Amino acid sequence: MSLRKPGFPARGAMPATAKAQSNVHREWMRLPADLAPVPMAVRETLGVETVDFTSARLRMVQRLAASGIEHTRVLKAMNSVLRHQFVDSALAVQAYQDTSLPIGLGQTISKPSIVARMCELLAQSAAAQSGLGRVLEIGTGCGYQAAVLSLVAKEVYTIERLRALHEKARVNLRPLRLANVHLILGDGMLGFASGAPYAGIISAAGGEELPQAWCDQLAEGGRLVAPILGAGGQQVLLVVDRTADGFQRTVLEHVHFVPLKSGLG
Structure with a gap:
């Protein structure tokens, strides 16, 4: 069976606004000491994410850390990737709950x-x-x-x-x-x-x-x-x-x- 050759995406990601970054920093200070804020990728077509989504995602990462996830890079990645942008808009409010969602x-x-x-x-x-x-x-x-x-x-x-x-x-x-x-x-x-x-x-x-x-x-x-x-x-x-x-x-x-x-x- 023939497979399509790999290809695609390219560089970097748009930074969040200064206000969102400030909120991220304050929330990360409540996580384990070896974690630090990381840049957040935001879709250019949809603009900057809301602070509500930022807070919800940070709470999700805090729950992951409390449940035993310790790897710093994994926790940073879970904070960086905007899960609500990978689900239908009607399900976005559930994006940072610990549940699977239909795609x-x-x-x-x-x-x-x-x-x-x-x-x-x-x-x-x-x-x-x-x-x-x-x-x-x-x-x-x-x-x-x-x-x-x-x-x-x-x-x-x-x-x-x-x-x-x-x-x-x-x-x-x-x-x-x-x-x-x-x-x-x-x-x-x-x-x-x-x-x-x-x-x-x-x-x-x-x-x-x-x-x-x-x-x-x-x-x-x-x-x-x-x-x-x-x-x-x-x-x-x-x-x-x-x-x-x-x-x-x-x-x-x-x-x-x-x-x-x-x-x-």
Whole structure:
């Protein structure tokens, strides 16, 4: 099956207004001492975000920190990416609640807590000790997690099988001009061999077994984080570390993701 070559977004992001930045600074002072304010990407077409959204996002990050998310870069990324701009405007007021939201075609944007959790697991891998390198995301969806990963990893390849969502993600991400994010339309179960090996692979959909292609494309020292069907038919979060001796699997908490499917749609 042919895959569209990766391409797209470009540089930087518009800064928030001085007033919004001041509010961000005051709120960040209530978070762990090693965190600092970071620039916030704002869509040029929609203008500067409201202070209400800023405060709601900061409260979300505070909840993440209180729940055990410790990785500084992950917390900064969760504060930087404007989740309300990745969902329908009617759902924007729910954007910073810890809930998944529909994005169309029977798919959802993952809860902030699970996005932060999975990104942190990648950032804690052996391959990421000097910084997380190239990452493959299975299931672009609306592009939110790819945007978060762009601030955690050096390079992000993200693949989506549904053309309508692939295009939605392109629209959502284009104004952010993320030069290190590459969008691919293709079958995620095949991974993306052209970008391999990957320091991290993360999946936003779960199947009964891990596709062999994902394991083959994982670098030594790299880590794969994905939901998988566990005992009793419930999904669990699986971490797979590739070592010189093979693959080490660790089963974590129960999760709930959309099912992993093959082919284009």
